[in-house]
Amino acid sequence: MSMQGPLATSRSATGIPTGRLAVWWLLASEIFIFGGLIACYILYRLNNPWWGGEAVFTKVPAGAFNTFVLLTSSLFIVLAHDAAEKKDFDRAFKFIWYTIGGGLIFLLVKYYEYSSKLFTDDPELLKTPLTNTYWSFYYTATGLHALHVIGGMVIMALISFDLRKGFNPHRVELIGLYWHFVDIVWIFLFPLLYIAK
Amino acid sequence: MGQTTVTHDSHAAHEHDHHEQSFIMKYFFSTDHKIIGLQYMFTGMFMAIVGGYFAYAFRMQLAFPGMEVPLYGTVGPGEYNMLITNHGSIMIFWVAMPVLIAAFGNILIPLMIGCDDMVFPRLNRLSYQIFLLSVVVLFMSFFVQGGGFGGAWTSYPPLSAVAEYNLTDWGASLWLIAVALEFVAFLIGGINFVTTSMNARAPGMRMTDIPMVVWMIVLASIMFMASVGPLIAGSIMLLMDQRIGTTFFVPSGGGDPILWQHLFWFFGHPEVYVVLLPALGIVAEIMTTFARKKLFGYKTILYTTFATGGLAFVVWAHHQFIAGIDPRMANIFLVTTLLISIPIAEILFSYIATLYGGSIEFRTPMLWALGFLITFLLGGVTGIYLGSSALDIYFHDSYFVIAHFHYTFFPIAIIGMFAGLYHWYPKMFGRMMDETLGKIHFWGTIIPFNGIFLPLFLVGMAGQHRRIYNFQHFPDLATADLQGIRVFATVSMVTMLLFQFVFAYNFFVSMFKGEKAPANPWKSNTLEWTVPSPPPHGNFAELPVVYRGPYEYSVPGNKEDYWPQNMPDRN
Numbered sequence: 001m002s003m004q005g006p007l008a009t010s011r012s013a014t015g016i017p018t019g020r021l022a023v024w025w026l027l028a029s030e031i032f033i034f035g036g037l038i039a040c041y042i043l044y045r046l047n048n049p050w051w052g053g054e055a056v057f058t059k060v061p062a063g064a065f066n067t068f069v070l071l072t073s074s075l076f077i078v079l080a081h082d083a084a085e086k087k088d089f090d091r092a093f094k095f096i097w098y099t100i101g102g103g104l105i106f107l108l109v110k111y112y113e114y115s116s117k118l119f120t121d122d123p124e125l126l127k128t129p130l131t132n133t134y135w136s137f138y139y140t141a142t143g144l145h146a147l148h149v150i151g152g153m154v155i156m157a158l159i160s161f162d163l164r165k166g167f168n169p170h171r172v173e174l175i176g177l178y179w180h181f182v183d184i185v186w187i188f189l190f191p192l193l194y195i196a197k
Numbered sequence: 198m199g200q201t202t203v204t205h206d207s208h209a210a211h212e213h214d215h216h217e218q219s220f221i222m223k224y225f226f227s228t229d230h231k232i233i234g235l236q237y238m239f240t241g242m243f244m245a246i247v248g249g250y251f252a253y254a255f256r257m258q259l260a261f262p263g264m265e266v267p268l269y270g271t272v273g274p275g276e277y278n279m280l281i282t283n284h285g286s287i288m289i290f291w292v293a294m295p296v297l298i299a300a301f302g303n304i305l306i307p308l309m310i311g312c313d314d315m316v317f318p319r320l321n322r323l324s325y326q327i328f329l330l331s332v333v334v335l336f337m338s339f340f341v342q343g344g345g346f347g348g349a350w351t352s353y354p355p356l357s358a359v360a361e362y363n364l365t366d367w368g369a370s371l372w373l374i375a376v377a378l379e380f381v382a383f384l385i386g387g388i389n390f391v392t393t394s395m396n397a398r399a400p401g402m403r404m405t406d407i408p409m410v411v412w413m414i415v416l417a418s419i420m421f422m423a424s425v426g427p428l429i430a431g432s433i434m435l436l437m438d439q440r441i442g443t444t445f446f447v448p449s450g451g452g453d454p455i456l457w458q459h460l461f462w463f464f465g466h467p468e469v470y471v472v473l474l475p476a477l478g479i480v481a482e483i484m485t486t487f488a489r490k491k492l493f494g495y496k497t498i499l500y501t502t503f504a505t506g507g508l509a510f511v512v513w514a515h516h517q518f519i520a521g522i523d524p525r526m527a528n529i530f531l532v533t534t535l536l537i538s539i540p541i542a543e544i545l546f547s548y549i550a551t552l553y554g555g556s557i558e559f560r561t562p563m564l565w566a567l568g569f570l571i572t573f574l575l576g577g578v579t580g581i582y583l584g585s586s587a588l589d590i591y592f593h594d595s596y597f598v599i600a601h602f603h604y605t606f607f608p609i610a611i612i613g614m615f616a617g618l619y620h621w622y623p624k625m626f627g628r629m630m631d632e633t634l635g636k637i638h639f640w641g642t643i644i645p646f647n648g649i650f651l652p653l654f655l656v657g658m659a660g661q662h663r664r665i666y667n668f669q670h671f672p673d674l675a676t677a678d679l680q681g682i683r684v685f686a687t688v689s690m691v692t693m694l695l696f697q698f699v700f701a702y703n704f705f706v707s708m709f710k711g712e713k714a715p716a717n718p719w720k721s722n723t724l725e726w727t728v729p730s731p732p733p734h735g736n737f738a739e740l741p742v743v744y745r746g747p748y749e750y751s752v753p754g755n756k757e758d759y760w761p762q763n764m765p766d767r768n
Contacts, residue, residue, distance in 0.1 A: 011312070011397045018316045018396045025388045025422070032426020036463075040430065040445075040456060048451070129443050133451050136443040140433060 023174045027181045030148075034185050037144070041137045041192060052197040054134040057127055059113055063194040066109050067186065073102025074183045077156075077176040084169040092172060093164040096156050099179065103153040110146055114139075141189055148182045228318035229734055233325050234303030235625065240332060241296035245611075248287035249694055255280040260680075260687035262667045275364065277666045278347030283339070285350035286372070289468070290379050291332060293610035297475040298421075299328070299383065301617055302390050302414040304625065308725035308732060309408045311399025311741040311763070315389045324386040331378035338371035346372035349664065351461055354446035354454045358438040370439050377432045380425050387418030399724065399763075401743035405495060406762065408723045408747040412499060413478030417471045420506050424467035431460035458520055462513035469605065470509045474502065476613030477544060480566045483620050484548060485748045486721045487563035488555030489758050492748040494547045501540035501547075508537040518589045527586040534584035541577060545570060556751075560719075561635030565616035568643045569608045576604030579654070594664070597657025600650045607646060615642070615700070622707070623714030627731040630711060634703040641696030648689030652682045720759045723747045727763055 012018060045051055080095035117127040129139040152175065159171045224232060250269075257264065258272040265271050272280065303321065307314055315321045339345040343365040348357040352373070360366035394407070394415045434445040435457065444450025446457045485492050492498070514522055514530040548570060557563065579601040582588050592598060615638075622630050661674055668674045668683070717726040724741055725732070741763035749760040757768045 013398045013402075014395050016396070018392050021395060022317065022388050022392045025391055029384050029388075029422045029426055032423055033429045034426075036427025036460060037430035037433075039427065040434070040460070043456065044453065047453075129437065129441055133444060136434075136437065136445055140437060140443075144433065 017170065019170060019174050020177070023177045027177065030181060034144075034188075037137075037141055038188060038192065041141065044133060044137070045192075045196070048133070051134040054127075054132065055194065055197050057117070057125065058138070058194045059116070060194050062109050062113050063190050066106050067190050069102050069105050069109070070183050070186050073099045073106070074180055076102060077172070077179045081172045081176050084163065084172040087166070087169070089164050089166050089169070092169070093160055096160045096163065096172070100153050100156050100160075103149050103156075106149060107146060110142065138193055141193065145182070145185055145189060148185070152179050152182055226322065228314070228322050230303045230307050230315045230318070230321060231625075231732065233321050234300045234305075236325050237295045237303060237328070238300035240329065241292050241300060244287050244291040244295075244332065248284050248292055249697075251280045251284040251287070253691065253694060255284070256687045256690050258666070259668070260684045262669050274666045275344065275347055278349075278664075279339075279345040279365070279368070281664070282347050282349050282372075283335075283345055286376065287335075288606070288610060289350065289472070290376060291335070293472040293606065293614075294379070294383060295328060296614050297472055297479075297610065297617075298390075298414055298417055299324070299386055301410070301475060301479065301621075302386070302418070304621065305408075305725060306390055306393055306411055306414065307397070308624075308728065308736055309411050309723050309747075310394060310397060310402060311724045311737065311743060312393065312397040313735045313737060313740070316393045316397050317389050320385055321389050324382045324389065327378055327385065328382035331375045331382060334371055334378060335375035338368045338375065341367040341371065343368050351465070352435070352457075353461075354435065354438065354452075354457050355448065358435060358446050358454075360439065366439075370436060373432055373436055373439070377429060377436075380429055380432075383418075383421060384425065387422050390418045391415055399741050399743045402762075405499075406743055406746045408478075409481040409492065409495070409498065410475065410478030413474040413481075413502070416502055416506055417474040420467050420474075420509065421471045424464045424471070424510065427460050428464035431457055455517070455520060455522070458517050459513070462516045463510070466513040466516065467506075467509045470505060472609050473605070474505075476569065476609040476616075477502075479613055479617040479620070480548065480569050481551075482721075482723065483562045483566040483616055484551050485750060486620075486719050487558045487560055487566070488552050489558075489750045490551055490555035490748075491750055492547075493550035493553075495746065495748065498544050498547050501543045504540040505537060505544075508533060508540070512537055512584075515584050515586075515589070518586045519593050524586075531584060531586045535581065538577060538581060538584075545574060545577075561630070561632055561639060562616055562620035562719075564636065564639045565612055565619060568639065569612045569616060572604060572612060572643070572646070573608040576601060576606075576608065579604060592657065594662060595657040596653045596661045596663055599663055600653035600657055603650050603653075607650070611642070611646075615639075618704075620719070621725075622704075623718045624725055624730050624732070626708050626711075627714050627729075628707050628709075628711030629714050629718060630707045631703050634699055638696055638699045638703065641699060642693055645689040645693035645696070649686045649693065652686045652689075656682050717761075720757070722749060722759050722761050724762055727761055 010018075014021065076095045076098040080092045080099065083089070083092035083095060117125065120126050127135050127138075129136050155178075156175055159168065159175065162168055163172065224236075227233065254266050254269040254272055255277055257266040257269070258277060263271065303315070306312075346352075346357070346363070346365050346368040348363050348365075348369065352369075356362050357369055357373075360369070363369050394411055398407070434443070437443045438445050438447060438452070444452040446452045446454050448454060481492055481498070512530060512534045514526060515534045518527050518530075579597070583592055583598060583601055619630060619635055622628075656679055659674075659679060661668070661679065665671065665674070668680070714730040716729050718730075719726070724743070727741060728736055728738075742765075743762045744765055745760065745762055747762055749762075751758045752760055755768045760768045
């Protein structure tokens with residue numbers, strides 16, 4: 001047992017911390033998952049120009065507001081990272097929870113959007129995943145993205161309490177990388193699903 | 198090489214492992230890379246038995262239609278589909294992947310790069326647990342109403358998407374969930390392999406000092422990661438088609454079934470190379486050791502592997518030549534497909550050049566390694582036929598295709614696996630396997646293997662379509678000579694399966710009664726042979742420093758014909 005001497009698992013032959021390296025690889029694999037989904041959507045969209053007529057039923061102001069919220073929450077996680085680097089853990093804790101708050105507002109708006117389409121009495125406005133393939137894509141893509149938002153929020157909440165005690169401050173950077181990725185996915189989804197008519 | 202920073206995280210994990218552990222904790226919840234590797238290996242070997250059993254049942258049905266198969270019973274048409282589907286899925290996703298990548302990757306990577314564990318030991322354990330869950334879900338799919346999924350391992354919609362078509366409502370969904378879980382397990386494991394090899398190498402180990410098998414497993418993990426993403430997205434879409442009733446892939450609702458084929462083969466073709474590369478790496482280690490010669494063209498092999506990896510992503514539509522794709526697109530994929538045989542051929546030539554002039558010892562692992570080269574060559578050459586779009590129109594979906602991909606996958610998954618097992622068995626279990634039994638097992642596997650699949654090339658060229666349950670219903674294909682060939686193939690297969698008992702006996706008896714293995718029984722150079730067999734927890738008593746590449750055999754000026762990587766002076 002190698003309790004004496006340095007642990008080989010904490011080596012850094014590349015000079016990049018192992019955790020950051022791993023998150024980049026994780027994000028790379030996520031890019032291929034979302035990339036595959038978005039590529040499928042674009043191919044279908046090109047073959048079905050009439051989907052523009054379906055996209056008018058999306059709520060562009062709600063989506064735009066959510067874009068703003070998500071980008072702001074990304075600013076908060078950057079501020080949390082900055083505070084963690086400066087060992088101001090209370091401040092980092094505060095900004096992590098601001099980020100989680102941003103995620104929460106995003107999800108509430110999402111809920112409002114979903115419910116206005118799923119639970120309406122007006123058959124014109126009723127849009128379920130089964131309405132047609134455009135709406136199947138809409139719910140699959142935004143739903144998968146929302147799951148990523150929830151996952152990020154849970155992880156942030158879990159690490160925040162260790163962070164306040166000063167443990168593992170490097171985790172703020174790692175979750176920050178992930179959160180920016182979630183942000184960027186939304187920046188692709190918003191124009192593709194909402195704006196393109 | 199910075200190795201001074203010790204994070205809180207890895208420290209905690211290690212202190213935890215330090216205490217004496219109960220049997221259950223040690224073998225079921227261990228975070229030690231060697232134990233996790235063995236877990237993957239035993240699970241994979243168990244699944245190989247299941248997959249082999251399925252193949253036995255449907256081959257008997259093809260040779261003796263309607264007969265009650267001993268140890269199985271009669272095979273009905275739906276059941277036949279379920280058997281071929283799950284034979285393919287199991288052998289690729291639950292045998293080749295776990296054994297070649299996960300088992301050998303876990304056991305070898307930390308040992309070969311001079312490290313005490315993976316960089317994320319607990320993530321590693323999670324990877325295996327998800328994999329085990331995928332096995333459980335797959336087995337559940339066999340026992341639900343309607344039975345296991347029968348839409349082939351490619352799972353083409355609309356057959357796979359609509360329960361009224363495939364008649365296996367939950368079988369299809371559980372199969373899909375099992376495959377998706379397996380993907381997640383390997384994505385997690387792959388992140389571990391890549392980061393460990395990038396960051397945790399022993400001081401002094403340059404990129405070109407890394408043993409070839411580590412390179413190959415890492416490249417395979419990267420290729421897997423880059424190819425499987427779109428299929429994960431596709432699996433979510435297909436699952437929604439099955440369970441919610443969306444119509445992503447169902448033409449009656451405006452969906453496009455061809456899109457699934459693109460997503461599937463964008464993964465499916467690189468997947469061939471994902472499992473091929475680790476096998477090539479294993480063969481490289483074995484050949485250099487038993488030819489006592491330096492690997493011919495280390496960098497050439499590395500660069501051609503990069504080229505293979507790149508090209509592997511632009512050949513996928515050669516599986517769809519007759520699926521209705523644009524013939525102009527078929528031409529592009531024809532060219533890329535024929536191109537990819539160039540780097541692969543270059544690797545094989547380098548291996549042959551490695552053998553040239555070496556002092557070859559025909560020990561059991563070496564026999565398997567040579568068997569790999571010869572059989573894989575035949576698989577590669579017949580691939581050229583199928584890559585030509587004109588010829589493929591005739592050969593598509595025939596037994597020629599079956600014979601071709603078994604000539605690639607069998608050397609990879611079975612011969613490569615046995616080569617690695619015989620070679621590293623002393624390291625894994627601390628005992629030697631019996632040479633004579635090993636050689637009997639080798640000849641008893643390789644000869645019947647050719648007896649199964651050479652005849653299948655013939656029936657394929659004669660026009661025998663795959664996915665037919667009973668050829669008696671097709672007068673053109675029910676002739677006596679074709680049936681004779683089918684019987685010959687089935688008899689060969691049963692012979693091959695019987696010879697696996699020799700292996701099972703050798704494997705389990707040697708584990709307890711075999712001759713004690715020294716640290717370096719093959720006089721090999723790489724770092725795993727510098728530690729006791731089996732290696733203790735933490736692997737290295739003193740973490741090694743690397744001075745040279747892994748293949749310095751028969752160097753003039755040395756007394757011994759091998760020169761371990763961590764030896765500062767002449768040997």
